[in-house]
Amino acid sequence: MTFAIEVFNLRKNFNQFHLNDVSFTLPTGTIMGFVGENGAGKTTTIKCILNLLKKDSGTIQLFGLDAKDDNLTIKERIGVVFDDIHFPDMLSAQQINKFLQETYQNWDRQYYFDLLTQLKVPIHKPIKELSRGMKMKLSITIALAHHPQLLILDEPTSGLDPIVRDEILDLFLQFMQDENNSILFSSHITSDLEKIADYITFIHEGEILFSENKDVLLYELGIWKGSKEQALDLPSDAKIRTRASAFGVEILVKRNEVSSAFQLDQPTIEDIMLFFVKGVLI
Amino acid sequence: MKALLLKDFFSMKSQIKWVFFIVICVIGMTFFIRDGMILLAITLMFGTIQVTSIFAFDEMSGWDKYANTLPFRKSEIIKSKYILSLLLTVGILLLVCPFVVFSNYVSETFKLNELISIICLVVSLSIVLLSFIIPTFIKFGMQKARIVLFIVVFSFSYGMKFVLDLITVPSLPPIETIQRMSYVSPIFALILLVLSYIISVKFYEAKEF
Numbered sequence: 001m002t003f004a005i006e007v008f009n010l011r012k013n014f015n016q017f018h019l020n021d022v023s024f025t026l027p028t029g030t031i032m033g034f035v036g037e038n039g040a041g042k043t044t045t046i047k048c049i050l051n052l053l054k055k056d057s058g059t060i061q062l063f064g065l066d067a068k069d070d071n072l073t074i075k076e077r078i079g080v081v082f083d084d085i086h087f088p089d090m091l092s093a094q095q096i097n098k099f100l101q102e103t104y105q106n107w108d109r110q111y112y113f114d115l116l117t118q119l120k121v122p123i124h125k126p127i128k129e130l131s132r133g134m135k136m137k138l139s140i141t142i143a144l145a146h147h148p149q150l151l152i153l154d155e156p157t158s159g160l161d162p163i164v165r166d167e168i169l170d171l172f173l174q175f176m177q178d179e180n181n182s183i184l185f186s187s188h189i190t191s192d193l194e195k196i197a198d199y200i201t202f203i204h205e206g207e208i209l210f211s212e213n214k215d216v217l218l219y220e221l222g223i224w225k226g227s228k229e230q231a232l233d234l235p236s237d238a239k240i241r242t243r244a245s246a247f248g249v250e251i252l253v254k255r256n257e258v259s260s261a262f263q264l265d266q267p268t269i270e271d272i273m274l275f276f277v278k279g280v281l282i
Numbered sequence: 283m284k285a286l287l288l289k290d291f292f293s294m295k296s297q298i299k300w301v302f303f304i305v306i307c308v309i310g311m312t313f314f315i316r317d318g319m320i321l322l323a324i325t326l327m328f329g330t331i332q333v334t335s336i337f338a339f340d341e342m343s344g345w346d347k348y349a350n351t352l353p354f355r356k357s358e359i360i361k362s363k364y365i366l367s368l369l370l371t372v373g374i375l376l377l378v379c380p381f382v383v384f385s386n387y388v389s390e391t392f393k394l395n396e397l398i399s400i401i402c403l404v405v406s407l408s409i410v411l412l413s414f415i416i417p418t419f420i421k422f423g424m425q426k427a428r429i430v431l432f433i434v435v436f437s438f439s440y441g442m443k444f445v446l447d448l449i450t451v452p453s454l455p456p457i458e459t460i461q462r463m464s465y466v467s468p469i470f471a472l473i474l475l476v477l478s479y480i481i482s483v484k485f486y487e488a489k490e491f
Contacts (some may be wrong), residue, residue: 051349053491075353086348088293095292102285103352126296257444 001279002028002064004150004182010058012048012201019044019160024201024211029170029179031051033193033214034186036203042186045203047156049184050080057175072114073198076105079143083155089128093121093138094195104146112145132165140171151175151183165189169196190269194218200269203277209276217272222264224254236260241279252279286354287369294332301359304328305377312385319400321385325378328406329370334414336366347491349406353357357483360420364479367412375405387405399464406464413478421485 005026012019019041024258026032047053050061051071060067062074087096093116098217116123118280127135136156143151151172157165163280169192175181176196187193193200201211210217223233227248238257243250252275255264267275294301305325312321340346359404377478379401383487414434454460 047491052347052350054490072353072355073353076352080348080351082344082348084344086344088289088294088345089341090339091289091292095288099285101291102288103354148308 003061004028004063004183005032006059006061006064007045008059010045010060011047011056012044013056014044014141017041017044017197019048019206022203022206022210023183026182026184026199028182029174030198031183031185031196032199032201032211033197033269034184034201034203035188035193036189037273037277038188038228039282041206042202042203043154044206046152046184048178050152053067055217077148078150078152079146080147081136081143081151081153081156083132083158085127085139085142087127087207090126093123093141096138096142099235100142100145106146111147112141114143115141115144115171119171133160136164136168137159140168144171144175151185153185153187153255155185155186155188157187157189165192172196187207189193190273194269200272202273204277214269217269218266220255221251221267221272222258223267223271224253224258224262224264225249234262241275241281243275243279250275283358283361283365286349286359287366288463290336290362290366293336294312297332297335301332309378309381311383313388319382319404321378322375322382322401322404325374326371326404329367329374330363330408330411330415332370333367334415334424335365336363338424341424346489350491354387356486360479360482363416364482366411366474367416368409368475371405371408373479377399395461399461403464406467406471408474409468413474417478417482417485420482421488422447 003025005024007025008023010019010022010242011118012279017039022041022045024032034045044053048055049062049067052065062070063077065074091099097112097278100112101109113123116138118150119141121134121141122130127138140156153172157168160168172183172185173196176183185193185197197214199211200214200217202209221240225233225245225247231242231249231251234251234253235257237252240252240254242252252267252272253262256272258264285388303327308321346359350356363491380403392400401433415427415431418430418434421427422430
């Protein structure tokens with residue numbers, strides 16, 4: 001198996017926050033949802049991967065290349081989307097094309113304009129006159145038009161309506177038709193990740209709590225609801241996290257370690273996140 | 283490099299109308315007050331302001347964060363700002379020099395050699411100014427840099443006055459020597475610009491985005 005991203009024991013210290021031994025791998029050909037509450041360390045991790053922040057220790061490799069030493073080679077092969085478009089707002093899509101065809105060796109002008117037409121993004125309007133949805137569509141088109149092998153997305157769908165989000169998710173799925181392509185997708189909107197992600201990596205207070213196959217999370221875990229007394233009947237090895245609820249307790253359990261006599265609900269990624277952040281270990 | 287220069291020219295394009303408007307006003311004013319040097323000084327200062335505008339546009343859009351995800355070396359990003367500054371200086375010089383010479387021909391204010399030495403000094407001053415402004419913007423960002431530049435200019439002016447009050451100023455060298463020095467002043471200004479570029483790259487490489 002090859003990996004698009006390999007992060008091992010990444011550390012980055014700030015005054016009031018630090019990334020602590022962050023490790024995860026993104027297999028080639030897959031989409032990883034990178035989730036966590038505000039300030040958990042998602043953007044810091046992404047910035048370290050992109051060399052926008054200098055790591056204190058640890059190793060980061062993209063396509064098996066060192067993220068720092070092979071910086072320029074890597075940047076030809078990645079597309080990056082932040083939560084806003086970071087071009088001066090007087091530039092138009094047409095002018096951005098001229099800039100980027102001088103930037104990337106592999107810039108595909110035709111594909112760029114085809115995507116803009118498909119997404120109905122005005123070509124001659126300056127960025128400042130575009131809606132937020134249009135800006136993000138332009139930003140994603142820019143990231144795709146040099147045929148990268150890896151997309152690194154930092155909250156690309158935040159603040160967008162469901163229609164635009166759906167169009168954008170379709171673009172990502174279209175991108176994933178090539179099995180050599182991969183996506184690291186940081187988002188608060190866990191429903192988007194449930195639609196497209198293969199793996200979920202959850203970061204909390206600068207530490208990775210889990211990095212797991214999405215299907216394993218959604219189908220091998222279950223939520224049991226009942227009273228504290230009833231909860232004693234559950235095998236203790238099956239319990240992962242417990243939360244108090246209005247009617248007793250809710251327990252996140254390993255489905256295969258619990259008898260079928262117990263009725264279990266299927267969790268969402270949001271439920272799992274809440275169990276890990278608000279719940280307690282038993 | 284070409285890409286980065288293109289992006290900066292596109293950013294400035296929206297201001298082109300204003301640039302021409304101001305240059306035409308200054309050209310008109312020059313003939314009215316019959317002093318071409320004002321035209322040269324104002325337009326070169328205007329070029330410097332354009333460079334600061336580019337830094338402001340970049341900062342407002344978070345450009346540096348994005349630019350550092352593109353396949354550019356950090357030194358290339360900085361070099362493009364210096365080349366842009368030089369292109370603006372040379373461009374403005376070529377644009378206004380004919381008017382300066384013509385205005386001087388009409389007004390007969392300066393002899394030709396005096397005119398050339400003044401042009402050299404004004405251009406050098408403009409380059410020296412850029413050599414200080416660019417690293418300051420890179421190190422501190424637009425908001426803090428304005429305050430830093432104000433403090434530097436203020437301290438320098440008062441510091442000079444204080445020093446001059448304390449010491450006896452030796453008499454100035456003869457005008458011919460000053461004139462000869464002014465001819466080579468752009469070379470010294472360019473050396474300062476190269477040093478400024480090296481410092482700016484160091485500042486930029488140490489930056490996080």
